[in-house]
Amino acid sequence: MSLTDKDKAAVKALWSRISKSADAIGADALSRMLVVYPQTKTYFSHWADLSSGSAQVKGHGKTIMGGVALAVAKIDDLTNGLLDLSEKHAFQIKVDPANFKILAHCLLLVIANLFPADFTPEAHVSMDKFLGNVALGISERYR
Amino acid sequence: MVQWTDFERATIKAIFAKIDSAVVGPAALSRCLVVYPWTQRYFGKFGNLFNADAIRSNPNVIAHGKVVLDGLARAVQNLDDIKATYAELSVLHSEKLQVDPDNFKLLADCVSIVVAAQLGKDFTPEVQAAFQKFLAVAVSALGKQYH
Numbered sequence: 235m236s237l238t239d240k241d242k243a244a245v246k247a248l249w250s251r252i253s254k255s256a257d258a259i260g261a262d263a264l265s266r267m268l269v270v271y272p273q274t275k276t277y278f279s280h281w282a283d284l285s286s287g288s289a290q291v292k293g294h295g296k297t298i299m300g301g302v303a304l305a306v307a308k309i310d311d312l313t314n315g316l317l318d319l320s321e322k323h324a325f326q327i328k329v330d331p332a333n334f335k336i337l338a339h340c341l342l343l344v345i346a347n348l349f350p351a352d353f354t355p356e357a358h359v360s361m362d363k364f365l366g367n368v369a370l371g372i373s374e375r376y377r
Numbered sequence: 378m379v380q381w382t383d384f385e386r387a388t389i390k391a392i393f394a395k396i397d398s399a400v401v402g403p404a405a406l407s408r409c410l411v412v413y414p415w416t417q418r419y420f421g422k423f424g425n426l427f428n429a430d431a432i433r434s435n436p437n438v439i440a441h442g443k444v445v446l447d448g449l450a451r452a453v454q455n456l457d458d459i460k461a462t463y464a465e466l467s468v469l470h471s472e473k474l475q476v477d478p479d480n481f482k483l484l485a486d487c488v489s490i491v492v493a494a495q496l497g498k499d500f501t502p503e504v505q506a507a508f509q510k511f512l513a514v515a516v517s518a519l520g521k522q523y524h
Contacts, residue, residue, distance in 0.1 A: 262502075269502035270509055286502060339486060343493045343505070350494035355411035356429050358490070362412055 235363050242309050244360035249306045251352050252345060256303065259348065260295030261286075263340040271336050277329060298337075305368045316371035324375040331376065334369035341365065379514050381456055388507040392492065393453045395499075396446075401491050403442030407432045409487040416480050445484070452515050459518045467522035478520040485512040 237245075252259060265286035267274050281290045301319055308315025323329055342361060346353045353361075381389075410417050411429045420426060423437040432438055448466065455462040470476045489509055493500045500508075 266502040266505055270506040339489075343490050346490045346494040347497060347500055350497075353490075353494065354429075355408045355433070358408060359412040 235366065237309065237360075237363055237367060241360040241363050244357055245306060245309060245364045248345070248349075248352060248357045248361060249303075252349055253303065255348060256299040257292070257296045259341065259344050260297075260299035260302075261292045262295070262348075263337065263344045264295040264298060265291050266344065267337055267340045270340070274333055274336060277327070277333075302341075302368070305364070305371070309364070312367050312371040313374055316368065317374065320372050320375040323372050324377075331369065331373045334365075334372065338362070338365040338369065378457075379459070384503070385507040385510060386456060388504050389453055389456070389511045392496070392504070392508055393450055396492060396495060398446035398450060399443050401442075401488070401495065402444070402446030403439040405484065405488040405491045406442035406445060407435075407438050408491060409484045410438065412487065413480075413483045416483060419474065419476055419480075446488075449488070449512075449515060452518070453511070456511075459514055460521055463515070463518040464522060467519050470519060471523040478516075478523055481516040481519050485509075485516050488512060 268278070268284050268291070269286070275284055278284055278290075281288075283290055285291070301316075304319070305312060305316060342353075342358065342365070345361070346358075407429075410420070410426060410432050417426050420437070420441075423435060423441075425431040425435060426438075452459045452462055470478075489505070489512065492508065493505070496504075
């Protein structure tokens with residue numbers, strides 16, 4: 235389900251509205267993921283504090299949103315744009331790709347929660363497609 | 378048998394006391410038809426589903442959205458026996474409507490997102506977990522009579 239010009243425009247428009255809150259969005263999405271899908275905690279067993287306000291959750295939420303920002307910038311060629319991140323996830327972190335959907339759902343939900351007026355069904359479908367394509371880009375080097 | 382904590386019971390009932398099924402239902406169903414357009418295959422008789430605006434204002438979508446949410450409200454009234462409560466509905470969806478049960482999860486995700494948009498700060502991670510657990514149980518019960 236590749237991104238049409240309409241999708242790319244919708245993603246960029248939504249991003250311009252939400253990007254100043256990127257850190258908060260990332261932290262909130264990550265803490266929701268850890269609470270709502272406890273199996274995802276297995277990837278963070280090396281963290282001292284997995285609770286919602288913790289420095290590690292906040293810091294990592296920021297990192298994740300840095301990746302989303304990069305993906306928005308590379309929206310015309312996600313496969314190549316995300317190659318470094320893909321190598322990292324494939325060879326270092328080895329996140330099961332099923333988890334990308336879980337994090338995507340949490341990101342979409344947080345955006346809906348914080349920006350209900352902007353997150354129309356039209357924006358939602360384009361963002362969902364975008365995050366799906368980001369997941370594909372991150373999985374590129376897996377096997 | 379699903380085990381519900383006191384927090385989960387109270388949270389799920391509180392959400393349904395707060396939301397209006399005539400608002401959340403149509404919003405969730407129309408969002409599902411826009412975000413996952415293949416779900417439109419089950420609504421051939423609904424008329425114009427050509428674009429997001431048409432879907433949003435379609436009177437059949439609006440009416441049916443409320444039906445879906447009212448169905449979920451029934452499960453809330455029967456939290457300890459959702460499987461039995463939904464047995465007939467499950468047969469209906471399997472035998473008559475012939476809905477691919479994977480679609481139930483798609484609609485459930487749209488319900489979570491619409492409720493998250495409505496409840497704002499009150500929709501904490503813990504509230505989300507309880508609500509999504511409820512939706513997962515409802516989805517599972519709806520699929521129970523498929524064979």
